[in-house]
Amino acid sequence: MKNIYKSICCFLLMALFLYPVLALADSDFDIWKKQFYQQALKSGISKKTLDKALPQMHLLERVIALDTQKPEFVSNFYDYVSSRLSPERIENGRSMAQKYQTWLSRTEDQYGVPKAYLLALWGMETNYGTFMGNVSMLDSLSSLAYHPRRRTFFTNELIAYLRIMDNEKTVAPEKGSWDGGFGNFQFMPSTFLAYAVDGDNNGRRDIVKNMPDSFASAANYLHQMGWRMDEPWGREVILPSTFKWDELHQHDSRTIADWEKMGLKPKYLDSFPDREKDITAEWYMPMGASGPVFLTYPNFKIIKRWNKLNLYAISVGLLADIIENRYDPITRPDGFIPFRTKDVICLQEKLIQEGYQTGGNDGQIGPMTRTALRHFQKDNGLVPDGYPNHELLKKMGCYDE
Numbered sequence: 001m002k003n004i005y006k007s008i009c010c011f012l013l014m015a016l017f018l019y020p021v022l023a024l025a026d027s028d029f030d031i032w033k034k035q036f037y038q039q040a041l042k043s044g045i046s047k048k049t050l051d052k053a054l055p056q057m058h059l060l061e062r063v064i065a066l067d068t069q070k071p072e073f074v075s076n077f078y079d080y081v082s083s084r085l086s087p088e089r090i091e092n093g094r095s096m097a098q099k100y101q102t103w104l105s106r107t108e109d110q111y112g113v114p115k116a117y118l119l120a121l122w123g124m125e126t127n128y129g130t131f132m133g134n135v136s137m138l139d140s141l142s143s144l145a146y147h148p149r150r151r152t153f154f155t156n157e158l159i160a161y162l163r164i165m166d167n168e169k170t171v172a173p174e175k176g177s178w179d180g181g182f183g184n185f186q187f188m189p190s191t192f193l194a195y196a197v198d199g200d201n202n203g204r205r206d207i208v209k210n211m212p213d214s215f216a217s218a219a220n221y222l223h224q225m226g227w228r229m230d231e232p233w234g235r236e237v238i239l240p241s242t243f244k245w246d247e248l249h250q251h252d253s254r255t256i257a258d259w260e261k262m263g264l265k266p267k268y269l270d271s272f273p274d275r276e277k278d279i280t281a282e283w284y285m286p287m288g289a290s291g292p293v294f295l296t297y298p299n300f301k302i303i304k305r306w307n308k309l310n311l312y313a314i315s316v317g318l319l320a321d322i323i324e325n326r327y328d329p330i331t332r333p334d335g336f337i338p339f340r341t342k343d344v345i346c347l348q349e350k351l352i353q354e355g356y357q358t359g360g361n362d363g364q365i366g367p368m369t370r371t372a373l374r375h376f377q378k379d380n381g382l383v384p385d386g387y388p389n390h391e392l393l394k395k396m397g398c399y400d401e
Contacts, residue, residue, distance in 0.1 A: 029059040032146045036155070045162045053162060057142035063135065063178050064147045070363060074339040077286035078332040080311045084124060085319050085330050092128050093119045093323040103212050107199065111219035112229040118218055120319035121306065125186040132184065132208065133177035137161055141180045141189075154180065160189035171206045183207035184214040187221075195221040225302045231279060233303060233317035234296035236267040236327075239289075245384050253282045259295060268327065284310060288387025337390060344369075346398035347388055351376055 033054055040050055073079075097104065097119055104115035126132045141161055144154035157180050164172045176182030180189065187196065187207055196205040199216030207214045240263030247262070254262075257277040266272055281295040294314065303313040321327035341363035348361040351372045359368030370386035378384040382392070393399035 029146055033057060033142070036142075036145065036158075039155070040159055040162060043159050045159060046166050049162055049166045053138055053165065056136070056138050058136070058139045059146065060135070060139050060143045060178075063140050063143045066178050067144060067147070068149060070341055072341060074341055074344050074363065074365060075309075075311055076338050077291055077311060077314070078330070078336055079338055081315050081318065081330045082332045084315050085322060087329065089123050089127065090319070090322050090329060093123050093319065096122070096128050097323065100211055100215070103199070103215055107212075107215040107219045111216070111223040111227075113219040113222045113227050114229070114320070116320035116324045117222070117233075117303075117316065118215055119323055120316045121218055121303075122184055122214075123319060124312070124316055125181075126184055129184045129211075132173075132175075132182065132186070134175050135178045137173060137176050137180065137182060140176065140178050144180065157189050160193055164189055164192060168205065171204055171208070173208050184211070185218045187217065191221065192217075195224060221306075222302055225305050226298075227302050228297075228299055231276070231297050231299055233299045233313070233320070234281065234284075234294050235269075235272075237264045237293050237295050238267055239264060239293060246378070248283065253280055255280055256295070259283075264293075264295070284314070285385060285387065286311060286314065288385040288389065289383050290389065291387075339365075339388070339393075343393055343398050344388070347373075347393060347396060350396045350398060 037050055037054060041047065097115065104118060107113070107118065108115050122128055138161075141154055141158040145151060145158045147154075161172070161180070173182045177186060181187060182189075183192075184207055192205070192207065196207055196217040197213065197220050198205050199212035199214070200210065202210075204210070205213055205217065207217050237259070243263060255277065256272050256279050259281060260272055260277070276297075279297055281297050282300075284294045284296050285291065286294075296313075300313050300317065303316050304310070306316075307313065318327055318330065322329055344365060345361045345363045348358040348363075348369055351358050351369075352361070354376065356372035356376050357368065358372045359366065365387070373388060374384040374386040376382075377386070390399055
């Protein structure tokens with residue numbers, strides 16, 4: 001009984017402390033809404049739409065938390081890709097290829113984007129339309145526009161969504177993802193306004209319930225970004241045993257012919273196709289020398305216009321290849337141990353102490369951290385692949401089992 005009373009008292013005390021904070025946040029949010037109202041009016045949003053929308057905007061702290069929180073573990077190739085390229089998702093992608101064969105073929109012919117990539121993006125974004133988000137679009141966008149971290153970006157997205165409500169009310173969804181994406185391919189509102197098309201010519205651009213519109217809109221976006229129809233996204237390659245690491249890091253971008261001269265070979269082919277020899281490809285090692293190695297082609301950068309994460313773009317490319325039986329499914333190796341964010345923060349701090357510039361200690365293995373680590377590895381007689389391993393972390397005092 002004492003524990004019950006103690007718990008009740010703790011709850012009441014927390015409520016007393018939190019209430020002023022929450023009340024202050026709500027007060028600030030109300031002030032922000034009034035300021036936003038005037039900004040939206042000046043941007044051309046009708047008073048009728050604003051008068052209806054603003055009372056429906058509520059501050060969602062959980063949305064802000066999702067936008068700002070740090071993960072416990074650092075994203076890695078095996079966990080990221082294997083969880084998204086599950087056997088079920090692969091099989092569903094092949095089933096959808098049969099179900100929508102006609103519309104996918106028409107879209108491919110019209111926009112020059114192979115159907116496998118549309119299926120892969122659809123699978124990655126909403127698991128083929130099975131989950132498009134359940135958060136109020138007005139709540140998510142207004143919460144993110146109110147928060148200072150990405151205020152300008154989300155203010156523009158909120159205005160774009162209100163413009164859809166103004167001009168295309170019948171296709172403006174009430175709910176989407178927590179970050180403002182909506183529909184089968186999770187378009188942001190500004191992306192919808194710029195690239196969504198009416199795929200079946202019924203007079204509406206519906207990317208939520210209409211698959212011809214959804215396919216055509218996704219393909220139009222990729223086409224407008226510069227998609228190259230006859231080129232793949234990239235290829236996994238095999239390194240020669242005599243690979244010259246120092247030579248690599250002087251030039252990370254070369255033609256396929258030049259990569260071939262360095263001894264690289266495509267994993268699933270005897271040699272690179274002749275039509276690819278003049279393509280400029282970039283080197284990408286998501287797990288360092290101990291993991292897979294890829295050469296990424298210009299279409300890889302187009303996929304990154306959809307989502308800037310390298311692992312996301314790799315997953316889309318691999319899923320497209322797997323759906324069409326050009327690549328084997330990915331599985332996480334036995335005994336693989338992911339890096340914790342705190343381990344990487346420690347590594348960055350140690351590198352900074354040693355005089356290597358990581359760009360900060362954010363716990364992410366980004367370009368500056370990789371460059372700093374490559375210099376450290378080279379200076380210490382290690383393979384300069386720019387990727388840590390647990391042995392290195394242990395030596396630097398950054399990992400305990």
